[in-house]
Amino acid sequence: MRVLGVDPGLTRCGLGVVDGRPGRAAMVAVGVVRTPSGAEPGERLLYLERELDQWLDRFAPEVVAVERVFADVNVASVMTTAHASAVALLGAARRGIPAVFHTPTEVKAAVTGSGRADKAQVAAMVTRILGLDAAPKPADAADALALAICHAWRGAASARLAVLAEGGSR
Numbered sequence: 001m002r003v004l005g006v007d008p009g010l011t012r013c014g015l016g017v018v019d020g021r022p023g024r025a026a027m028v029a030v031g032v033v034r035t036p037s038g039a040e041p042g043e044r045l046l047y048l049e050r051e052l053d054q055w056l057d058r059f060a061p062e063v064v065a066v067e068r069v070f071a072d073v074n075v076a077s078v079m080t081t082a083h084a085s086a087v088a089l090l091g092a093a094r095r096g097i098p099a100v101f102h103t104p105t106e107v108k109a110a111v112t113g114s115g116r117a118d119k120a121q122v123a124a125m126v127t128r129i130l131g132l133d134a135a136p137k138p139a140d141a142a143d144a145l146a147l148a149i150c151h152a153w154r155g156a157a158s159a160r161l162a163v164l165a166e167g168g169s170r
Helices: 041-059 075-094 104-112 119-130 139-165
Strands: 002-007 012-021 024-034 063-067 099-102
Touching (some): 002 041, 012 041, 012 139, 024 119, 024 139, 041 075, 063 075, 063 139, 099 139, 104 119, 104 139
Parallel strands (some): 063 099
Antiparallel strands (some): 002 012, 012 024
């Protein structure tokens, strides 16, 4: 299963493509889209959309895994993150690609075994799981790969269980 992980953000949006199945994962691509800081929010979203569209077209993922927005005290930050999430959802929907959400705790648990892992632990495990020489930088890139791994491992298993429960096979 090819998964595009998206760690949404208007300033920096992490993107990571992984080919994987439960227990195995291989990195296809990783990067971070940085939008022009001086531009108006609408222009920044258009820039993000163009970049994301290129990734969707180039890597043809079977699913897009997006980090679920966590609502904390910084409402402005939550809103811009939600806007970036919407760009990823729209790009996937235009292509008929399913988009799913995973919480940060779920992603951390999938790659480290602990939902309370810090960013350094997540980056270290992403590096180990994918057999990389160094951790992807910045953290947004490692987080995007972690999202893709999480879905390849957990999402694929959940989908198989649902099919089996319905009497089918995969």
